[in-house]
Amino acid sequence: MHVDMENLKEKTARGLMWGAVNNSTMQVLNLLIGILVLRHLTPEDTGLIGMLAIFSAIAGNLQSSGFSTALINEKAPTKEQYNSVFWFNILMGGVLYLILFFSAPLIAWFFHQPRLTDLSRFLFLAFFISSFGISTNAYMVKNMMNREITIVNLSALLISGTSAIIMVWCDMAYWTLAWQQVINAAVLVIGRFLYVKWKPTWHFSFDYIRQTFSFSMGILVTMIVNTANQNVLTVIFGRLFHDARVVGNFFQAYKWDSMAFQTVGGMVGQVAQPVLVSVREEHNREQQVFRKMMRFTAFLSFPALFGLALVSREFILCTIGEKWINIVPLLQILCISGAFMPLYTLYQNLVISHGRSDINMWLNICQVLFQMGVIFAFYREGMTMMVVAYSAFNILWLGAWQIFAKRIIGVSTMDFLKDVVPFMLCAAVVMGVCHLATLSITNNWLLLGVRLLLAGLLYYGVMRLMNVVILRECIQFVKSKKVKK
Incomplete structure (x- = not known):
């Protein structure tokens, strides 16, 4: 089936634009709300919520079971398929909530925290409520409703964040964070239903669940492995180093690094799978589309993460204070590899778009095992x-x-190097020049501002001088939107 490339190009560009707005704005608002809330909470308050994070995360993985990804991977999902996944998610969500509800005393006993019994039973409502919005989210992603996704996500964050700020001022302590998650889940579900044309009915069959079970289980196992890996590292590092400060420094550095690369990765991931599915049957065009996405990802990721490495010292001092100065070298190192993380998102979406969730699963499992080694x-x-x-x-x-990737669509290692290395080298040189040019500045706020401005201008200038196609197309897209207005 031939794909209208101009229409696809327009939809992709529009999706990337709204993805950028969504992810960057969400990260900034999360940061601001987090600062306002955490100033009134104790580490013990946040620790109680943190103890329950792995249960909520894995339960969320289990309730979706990868079937939402299967829907996105369909060329043209039917209403019955959406219905099947909708009711399956609610059934799974309800069963898992009941299991965790009755397991709450055991969780509290395990952590020696009696307060966790009531807290967990309330907090776990968030993932049960979320089960009502998994299919509608898949519908929005499949139809590239990125503007609407952005509006819903921002609305949920603002409403739940504002509620949390009010509650923390009322001295609700750790219950503030629990309410914030539950309210966020509820607003997301309501917002998605308001925008999505499809509405669930009783006309469904679990035949679709059985047909896509193997594919979806591959996605599920991958999600659980990644979720467990993100949470279990705290236990491992705590066991190995026996020093909470050392472990805390690593995870604070990882937090800033992940916020940066997830902004780029989320922006690309929001459009990658539906776009790649639409050109899946046209091999040459699929390769062209994938390589273009890879260049766009590198174009954004390397300056963003290398830039964070450049300003890490003054950034940490200006935001969270001198007590965290020891995380700077760790953050700088993590930013180097963090620049490559959004490329993982692109590769994962490629193999999933071809129905190869098994490849995605095993590569992730092997990566986690080797990381542990x-x-x-x-x-x-x-x-x-x-x-x-x-x-x-x-x-x-x-x-x-x-x-x-080479086996699936024929993208060679040389293609990868041609698409990625020029942006990596340009970003590295620009950051190096900025570092040397600003060594004489001693005021941290001034240094932070000057380095960010200088790095942005230099990188833009280099891209213009080299007549980079990605930059030119971004500028043309923005201009076209202004003309239409």
Whole structure:
């Protein structure tokens, strides 16, 4: 089936634009709301919520079970298929909530925190409420309703964030964070139903669930592995280093790094799968579309993450204070590998768009296992050396994804290097020049502002001088929107 490339190009550009607005605005608002709320809470308050994070996250993985991804992967999902996934998600969500509800005393006993019984039973309502919005979210992603997704996400964040600020001023302590999650889930569900034309009915069959079970289970296992990995590292590092400050420094550095690369990765991931599915049957065009997305990702990711590495010291001092100064070298190292993380998102969407959730699953499982091996091999050398090895491995592991990308659509390693390395080198040179040019500035706020402005202008200037197609198309798209207005 021939795809209207001009229409696809317009939809992709529009989706990327709204993805950028969505992810960047969400990260900024999350940061501001978090600061306002956390100033009135104690580490104990946030710790109680943190203890329950792994249960909520895995339960959320189980309730969707990868079937929303299967819907997005369909060329033209039917109403009956949406219905099937909708009711399956609610059934799974209800069963899991009941299991966790009755397991609450055991969770409280495990952590030696009696307060967790009531807290967990309320907090877990968030993922049950979310089960009503999984199919509608899949519908919006499938139809590239990125503007509407942005509006719904921002509305949920603002309403739940404002509620949290009010509640924390009323001294509701850790219940503030629980209410924030529940309100956010409810607003997301309501907002999606307001925008989506499809509405659930009783006309459904679980035949679709059985047909896509193998594919969806591959997605599910991958999500659970990643979720467990993100939460279990705290236990491992705490066991290895026996020093909460060292572990805290790593995770605070990882938090800032992940916020940066998830902004780019989320923006690309919001459109990658539906776009790649639409050109799946046209091999040459699929390769062209994938490589263009790869260039666009590199165009944004390397200056963003290398830029964060450049300003990390003054950024930390100006935002969270001198007590966190020890995270700076860790953050700088993580930013180097973080620049490559959005490329993982692109590769994952490629293999999933071809129905190969098994490849996605096994590559993620192997990556986690090797990461654990790297951590245990280098931890005796200290945290910094371990983070260097961890980061180097994550960069090199892209080679495993590249092997399968070549098998699926014929993108060679040389194609990858041509598309990615020029942006990496340009960003590295620009940040190096900015560092040397601003060494004489001693005021941290001034240094932060000057480095950000100078780096942005220099990178833009280099891209214009080199007549980079991606930049030119971005400028043309923005101009076209202004003319239409």
